[in-house]
Amino acid sequence: MEKIKKVLDDVFDELVDINQFIYENPELGNEEYKACEAHVKLLRKHGFSVEEKYLGIETAFKATYASKKPGPTIAVMGEYDALPDIGHGCGHNMIGTIADGVGIVLSKLVDDMGGRILVLGTPAEETNGAKVDMADQGIFDDIDIALMAHPSSKTNLEIQSLAMEAIQFEFTGRTAHAAACPEQGINALDAVISTFNSINALREHITSTTRIHGIITEGGVAANIVPEKAVAQFYVRATTKSYLKEVVEKVKNCARGAALATGAEIEITNYEKSYDNFVMNKTLTGVVKKHFDLNGFDVESHAVSMGSLDAGNVSHVCPTAHPMFSISKDDLAGHTRALADATVKPYALDAMKKVILSLAATGIDIINDPSLLESIKAEHVNTVK
Ligand SMILES: [Zn+2]
Ligand SMILES: [Zn+2]
Structure with missing residues (x-):
């Protein structure tokens, strides 16, 4: 020494x-x-x-x-x-x-x-x-x-x-006048909000050490235009790689379900490296x-x-x-x-x-x-x- x-x-x-x-x-x-x-x-x-x-x-x-x-x-x-x-x-x-x-x-x-x-x-x-x-x-x-x-x-x-995966959901809908002809629009922001709500329901059925936390990085450009594009980013974390994989699939299904419900297109990517x-x-x-x-x-x-x-x-x-x-x-x-x-x-x-x-x-x-x-x-x- x-x-x-x-x-x-x-x-x-x-x-x-x-x-x-x-x-x-x-x-x-x-x-x-x-x-x-x-x-x-x-x-x-x-x-x-x-x-x-x-x-x-x-x-x-x-x-x-x-x-x-x-x-x-x-x-x-x-x-x-x-x-x-x-x-x-x-x-x-x-x-x-x-x-x-x-x-x-x-x-x-x-x-x-x-x-x-x-x-x-x-x-x-x-x-x-x-x-x-x-x-x-x-x-x-x-x-x-x-x-x-x-x-x-x-x-x-x-x-x-924790093992961690960084997932981005990008929803693409269709723009329309939000008051004059909303029936012609597809609301990408609704898909993001629905994703958050489904994930909040999912929390009850995952282990208590698992973490899912996200933000909305894009949510439309003006309140009188039906949002054409909306993006949310999440970190999903779990104690093991194998359990993380299971939870990530469930989180992705929340977003896929939101896309189906709203009619928006969805693109899923990893926005940062997984740890x-x-x-x-x-x-x-x-x-x-x-x-x-x-x-x-x-x-x-x-x-x-x-x-x-x-x-x-x-x-x-x-x-x-x-x-x-x-x-x-x-x-x-x-x-x-x-x-x-x-x-x-x-x-x-x-x-x-x-x-x-x-x-x-x-x-x-x-x-x-x-x-x-x-x-x-x-x-x-x-x-x-
Ligand atoms: Zn640090
Ligand atoms: Zn550090």
Whole structure:
């Protein structure tokens, strides 16, 4: 641990700077040019070879440091997208910075121990998570462990994140004067309203942990014209992929029924990528917990609900740790300006240092103990079927 601390102390000021820079320059998903450039520059400076625009995604990157000795491949995942209006209200400026920190620290130790360290820049977690494409395209096939950490109000190592599908219903009807000749019109907005009502009836017959929430993005242009086009977008979320599939079909039937009832045409699409539920690896989480405890974190014993995460897709193809860590003594709600502001205060920076130490130490344990990696992988195979 002393050696890790020494290596981290040498680079910590650079990490504080990049965290501050990204906080001050928030960019929306898939537009994180400044953040991506800053991460790539820092990682190159510390000897990583970097593939930019990874998998054809403008603001994604893959940074590699390979020792000359054989050993496991450990990937640390960074995020750096912000939210509209509230900037880094989810604290992703810290997530990317932690990924750099863990990657750089491990890179300076693996020449002796063996193994390969990757830092993956994964854009647009809040909307069109790049990790979905990365998992689909098999980039985790030769990665043994994926690590990351997310700032929060409390420290929780057990997270629940729901499988999620983003569905859009676009109804097309026929315009007509709403008072002079309404009988000639087909009301697309009625189809949307009917969809919402049917979904509200459906809620009584789905499990209580399932979530269906939507908005109307188009609902007509003037009250004296029968709406020709109306669009609604929904997120449907459930604890497992298989149950999600069942509920999504029922939700689509609500919309199909509304189309039939009104005579409107319907087009169903996915307006964002679908996220998988997060699969916890207890063995890996146990190693992370040991180091969180050693670094003085007050780890909550219950699991915390996270909505949905694109790290869920990674957890189905590779053992993944996604701890949440406290960045303030005060209670903070996610997606707020208060959380964004907390990410650059001394309490958060101290927590950031302890998280980097904890995740780097987790990586070292895994590199040094092949039987530990075996057990983590065995659990993964058994839980992901
Ligand atoms: Zn968020
Ligand atoms: Zn987040």
